Amino acid sequence: MTKPILTAKRSRNSEKRECGTRAASLGAQSRSHFLMKILLINTLYPPSTVGGAERSLEVLAKGLVDANCDVSVICLSGTGDATEVREGVTVHRLAHANRYWPFDGQRRRAVERLRWHGNDAMTSPRQCRIEQILAEFDPDIVHTNNLTGFGSGLIPLINKYRLPLVHTLRDFSLICSRASIFKNLQDCETRCLSCRVLTASKSASATGIDMVVGNSAYMVDRHRDFGLFQNTPSRVIFNAVPGILDERPFVADIASPAELTIGFAGAIKPEKGIEVLLEALRIAGPGPWKLQIAGKGDDEYVSTLRNSYADLPIEWLGFVPIQPFLEGLDLMVIPSIWPEPMPRTLIEAMAMRLPVLVSDAGGSPEVATMYSGAQLYERRDIDGLATLLKTAIAEPPARPVADRDALETFTVERLTANYLQAYGDTIAMKHPRKTDHA
CATH class of the missing domain: 3.40.50.2000 (Glycogen Phosphorylase B;)
Known part of the structure; x- marks a missing residue:
C-alpha cells in the first residue's frame, strides 16, 4: 500500500534561499541501524512508467529495502513536487523544469523538441532541490540510471560532495539525444552533429562515474565503442523478476490450445x-x-x-x-x-x-x-x-x-546481492578507509 506522508511545493526562489545553508550540512547526518543508505535516481518511478526501466528499478529498490537498506529515490514528475513512501522506499517526485513534459503522449514539432533537448543540455533549475535532498538523506552511495530531464549538472553535483557513484546503463541518453543511437530506422555508427552538441556536457560528465553497470554486456561495450568509460570499472547485472523460481502450474505438458x-x-x-x-x-x-x-x-x-x-x-x-x-x-x-x-x-x-x-x-x-x-x-x-x-x-x-541455474541469475536476491557488492566495491575505491556503514 502506498502511503503519502508529505507533499511539499516550493517556489524556485525559496529553493535558492534554502539551498546554500541546507546543502552545507551534507555529511553531518548520523548513521543509523541500516546496512547502507542508498539514493537511486531515475527519470521515472512507478506508478509513472513508459517502459521496463522503471519496473526494473522498483524491483531493485524493494530488494534493497528487504536487505535492510535505507532507500530513497529521486525522479521527475509531470505535475508538482511530492514526497511519498512506497513499500518502504521514500520517493521524491520533482516537477520537471523544461518546456513540456515529454511523457504526455503528445507529438511536438521538431523545433520544440530541439529547444527541449537544448534545455536538458544545461544545468536543471531543480538542481538546488536535488542538493537539498542529498543534504537531508546523506547517502552512502548514489546510483543513477536514466537521466533524461535532469540536465547536465547532476553528476558534477554528486562529484562535488565526493559521493561514491554507480551508474546503470538502461538507455543511451549520455551519448544520444534520442537515447537510442538509432535514427531513420537504422543503427547509428557514428554520433550525429546534433547528438554530439546536445549531449556534450553529459558525455563529459560521465568521467565522474566511479563504476558503470550494464543491464547487458552489450550496453557497456556499445558505450565504449563511442568513447565512454574507457577506464571506468564495469560489470554486468541482469534485471530480475520477483518469483521467477516459483513453480508454474502450467509447466507440465498440456493439450495444444484450440487457438x-x-x-x-x-x-x-x-x-x-x-x-x-x-x-x-x-x-x-x-x-x-x-x-x-x-x-x-x-x-x-x-x-x-x-x-x-x-x-x-x-x-x-x-x-x-x-x-x-x-x-x-x-x-x-x-x-x-x-x-x-x-x-x-x-x-x-x-x-x-x-x-x-x-x-x-x-x-x-x-x-x-x-x-x-x-x-x-x-x-x-x-x-x-x-x-x-x-x-x-x-x-x-x-x-x-x-x-x-539460469533462472537464479534473474532472482531479486541475486540482483540485490550483486548491486550491494557493486556499491561496497565502489565505496572502497572512493573512500578506502570507509568500511563501516552502520
Missing part, C-alpha cells in the same frame, strides 16, 4: 519491430491464431496500423498489467529492430515459462541463449520470423522447463 494466442508487449513504435511482426503474421496466413498487443503509441501511428492490418485477428489492448497479460499467452514475440539494451519482457516471459521468439537486436541474445524456450532470429528478417510463426501455429510449442 494460439500470440503476444506483443511494449511501446507501439516502428523501432520496436511491430510492423515486422504484423507483416510476418500476414505471410504466415490464416489459421487458429490471434495476436494481442499490449502497449500504447502515437495515436496517429496506431490508427494507421489498425487500418492497414484490419484483416488480421488482432486485439489492441492498450496499456495493461504485464503479468495477467503474459498468463493469457501461448507465445511471446519480441521483434525489436533497434539495439534494445535488454528487453525486460524477455525475462518476464522466462519467469512465466512462456515460449518466445526474439530478434537478435542489442543485448537480447545474452538472455535468450540462457533460456530453452527462446528462439532467436535475425532482426528485420520478416520471412524468417514468418517461418517460425508458421511452425508455432501448426504445432504450438510446449511450455519449457527452464534451467534452475
Whole structure:
C-alpha cells in the first residue's frame, strides 16, 4: 500500500534561499541501524512508467529495502513536487523544469523538441532541490540510471560532495539525444552533429562515474565503442523478476490450445519491430491464431496500423498489467529492430515459462541463449520470423522447463546481492578507509 506522508511545493526562489545553508550540512547526518543508505535516481518511478526501466528499478529498490537498506529515490514528475513512501522506499517526485513534459503522449514539432533537448543540455533549475535532498538523506552511495530531464549538472553535483557513484546503463541518453543511437530506422555508427552538441556536457560528465553497470554486456561495450568509460570499472547485472523460481502450474505438458494466442508487449513504435511482426503474421496466413498487443503509441501511428492490418485477428489492448497479460499467452514475440539494451519482457516471459521468439537486436541474445524456450532470429528478417510463426501455429510449442541455474541469475536476491557488492566495491575505491556503514 502506498502511503503519502508529505507533499511539499516550493517556489524556485525559496529553493535558492534554502539551498546554500541546507546543502552545507551534507555529511553531518548520523548513521543509523541500516546496512547502507542508498539514493537511486531515475527519470521515472512507478506508478509513472513508459517502459521496463522503471519496473526494473522498483524491483531493485524493494530488494534493497528487504536487505535492510535505507532507500530513497529521486525522479521527475509531470505535475508538482511530492514526497511519498512506497513499500518502504521514500520517493521524491520533482516537477520537471523544461518546456513540456515529454511523457504526455503528445507529438511536438521538431523545433520544440530541439529547444527541449537544448534545455536538458544545461544545468536543471531543480538542481538546488536535488542538493537539498542529498543534504537531508546523506547517502552512502548514489546510483543513477536514466537521466533524461535532469540536465547536465547532476553528476558534477554528486562529484562535488565526493559521493561514491554507480551508474546503470538502461538507455543511451549520455551519448544520444534520442537515447537510442538509432535514427531513420537504422543503427547509428557514428554520433550525429546534433547528438554530439546536445549531449556534450553529459558525455563529459560521465568521467565522474566511479563504476558503470550494464543491464547487458552489450550496453557497456556499445558505450565504449563511442568513447565512454574507457577506464571506468564495469560489470554486468541482469534485471530480475520477483518469483521467477516459483513453480508454474502450467509447466507440465498440456493439450495444444484450440487457438494460439500470440503476444506483443511494449511501446507501439516502428523501432520496436511491430510492423515486422504484423507483416510476418500476414505471410504466415490464416489459421487458429490471434495476436494481442499490449502497449500504447502515437495515436496517429496506431490508427494507421489498425487500418492497414484490419484483416488480421488482432486485439489492441492498450496499456495493461504485464503479468495477467503474459498468463493469457501461448507465445511471446519480441521483434525489436533497434539495439534494445535488454528487453525486460524477455525475462518476464522466462519467469512465466512462456515460449518466445526474439530478434537478435542489442543485448537480447545474452538472455535468450540462457533460456530453452527462446528462439532467436535475425532482426528485420520478416520471412524468417514468418517461418517460425508458421511452425508455432501448426504445432504450438510446449511450455519449457527452464534451467534452475539460469533462472537464479534473474532472482531479486541475486540482483540485490550483486548491486550491494557493486556499491561496497565502489565505496572502497572512493573512500578506502570507509568500511563501516552502520
